[in-house]
Amino acid sequence: MEVKLxxxxxxxxxxxxxxxxxxxxLKILLIERNEEPFKDWLALPGYIVEQDESIDDAAExxxxxxxxxxxxxxxxxxxxxxxxxxxxxxxxxxxxxxLIRINGQKDLRPVTQxxxxxxxxxxxxxxxxxFDHSEIFNTGFNKIRRRLNYQPIAFELLPEKFTLTQLxxxxxxxxxxxxxxxxxxxxxxxxxxxKELDEKQKGVSYRAxxxxxxxxxxxxxxFHNDMSIDK
Amino acid sequence: MEVKLxxxxxxxxxxxxxxxxxxxxLKILLIERNEEPFKDWLALPGYIVEQDESIDDAAExxxxxxxxxxxxxxxxxxxxxxxxxxxxxxxxxxxxxxLIRINGQKDLRPVTQxxxxxxxxxxxxxxxxxFDHSEIFNTGFNKIRRRLNYQPIAFELLPEKFTLTQLxxxxxxxxxxxxxxxxxxxxxxxxxxxKELDEKQKGVSYRAxxxxxxxxxxxxxxFHNDMSIDK
DNA sequence: TTTAATGGTGTAATTTTCACACACTATCTT
DNA sequence: AAGATAGTGTGTGAAAATTACACCATTAAA
Numbered sequence: 001m002e003v004k005l006x007x008x009x010x011x012x013x014x015x016x017x018x019x020x021x022x023x024x025x026l027k028i029l030l031i032e033r034n035e036e037p038f039k040d041w042l043a044l045p046g047y048i049v050e051q052d053e054s055i056d057d058a059a060e061x062x063x064x065x066x067x068x069x070x071x072x073x074x075x076x077x078x079x080x081x082x083x084x085x086x087x088x089x090x091x092x093x094x095x096x097x098x099l100i101r102i103n104g105q106k107d108l109r110p111v112t113q114x115x116x117x118x119x120x121x122x123x124x125x126x127x128x129x130x131f132d133h134s135e136i137f138n139t140g141f142n143k144i145r146r147r148l149n150y151q152p153i154a155f156e157l158l159p160e161k162f163t164l165t166q167l168x169x170x171x172x173x174x175x176x177x178x179x180x181x182x183x184x185x186x187x188x189x190x191x192x193x194x195k196e197l198d199e200k201q202k203g204v205s206y207r208a209x210x211x212x213x214x215x216x217x218x219x220x221x222x223f224h225n226d227m228s229i230d231k
Numbered sequence: 232m233e234v235k236l237x238x239x240x241x242x243x244x245x246x247x248x249x250x251x252x253x254x255x256x257l258k259i260l261l262i263e264r265n266e267e268p269f270k271d272w273l274a275l276p277g278y279i280v281e282q283d284e285s286i287d288d289a290a291e292x293x294x295x296x297x298x299x300x301x302x303x304x305x306x307x308x309x310x311x312x313x314x315x316x317x318x319x320x321x322x323x324x325x326x327x328x329x330l331i332r333i334n335g336q337k338d339l340r341p342v343t344q345x346x347x348x349x350x351x352x353x354x355x356x357x358x359x360x361x362f363d364h365s366e367i368f369n370t371g372f373n374k375i376r377r378r379l380n381y382q383p384i385a386f387e388l389l390p391e392k393f394t395l396t397q398l399x400x401x402x403x404x405x406x407x408x409x410x411x412x413x414x415x416x417x418x419x420x421x422x423x424x425x426k427e428l429d430e431k432q433k434g435v436s437y438r439a440x441x442x443x444x445x446x447x448x449x450x451x452x453x454f455h456n457d458m459s460i461d462k
Numbered sequence: 463t464t465t466a467a468t469g470g471t472g473t474a475a476t477t478t479t480c481a482c483a484c485a486c487t488a489t490c491t492t
Numbered sequence: 493a494a495g496a497t498a499g500t501g502t503g504t505g506a507a508a509a510t511t512a513c514a515c516c517a518t519t520a521a522a
Contacts, residue, residue, distance in 0.1 A: 055312030081286030207518035
């Protein structure tokens, strides 16, 4: 059974790679497509940009429509423009990423019929995705890995109050390697933008860890410049 | 006198920020436009992507048509998608950069009528450019400044054989600060990818400096991995 | 009270970064 | 040929950052 699809001329689209961290695992947000092409496939949340919206606005709108998530701070990271990346015609897509705390309460509700559902999936063992979305994901993952070194992106993935162990295991998940506990703590604390709280973890069946907060104001003061190389 | 211009729907374009280094100064390639809008203005080389070419291919073609330069290694660095960035309609542009040696011999010849001429202009004291090209330039300049720290891009700007002083002054031009000569040399040589030649500079009226080459193969061996943070 | 699980801590060796100044060489000028 | 000019080339010590490494402390559950 052949499905006849419309084709189109130049179209812009947006695709989103949204990272979350839950249960010690790094995850991304996927949707199950409800439309041809690639009906029933898993894909990154993505759709077509309208005439009268900037691409940044489009990214926010599209993510919301497909997943119900709003007000993330998304950043563009690459544009994919191979001729045949979309079977229906010429579609150039601008890829965005964001990092957010996964919030168990809020569930993910697509607003359009275009996605059947949206859900978190561990970044390890990702299935094959629609279009060139696997490649888009990989490019995005490499970007945030690099960016982790000079931007405070990890804190967007953790709850407001977190333990140093949680922070470390997030770094380990992103960088995909083990870090030394003592050195990690020493270094993180030396930056001076972590605020130690008077609270402790609750509900654990072992010694409770201290909680910390990321202090944006201190961070901004410390790093008005970048951390460049030489002198 | 009002000029009536066609408008268009979604269009992709490419704009190129091409860096060169000459006479101790960092320069970029500009064109003088010969078409409305912004006729007679200075602009980055840029034009519209065809239906049947990838954006990477388009970047090469467009740069060639507007400046006569070919076979550069261009890399995309950002996509600009504000709604009103182009007065004639919706144009989303993917910006590319490249770094090349300025070669006095070859002159710059636009192949299309769209550019009246193409020429090198120092990055300091840039005039106001057409469209949002000043912003595109700034974004690109910041990108290469950062990339200088982890990619061997400086060597693309120098002649094949160069002195350490030339290399240092290029770094200084990009980073816009003075570096210490002894520390710079020590560090550069410590990387191990500079090959010292038996030749010396010629035609200077002072002690001639040793010439060096960038050794791609050694570079590749040394940096198969990235230079990440911690352990 | 024991066990299981994780929290929390310090030091020494090594490497990297940084600040800093002067003698050398080639050419040009007089 | 002597001196001026202009850029080349080199080393060290202090300070800071990075790395490797192991054990006791605390809590809750069994």
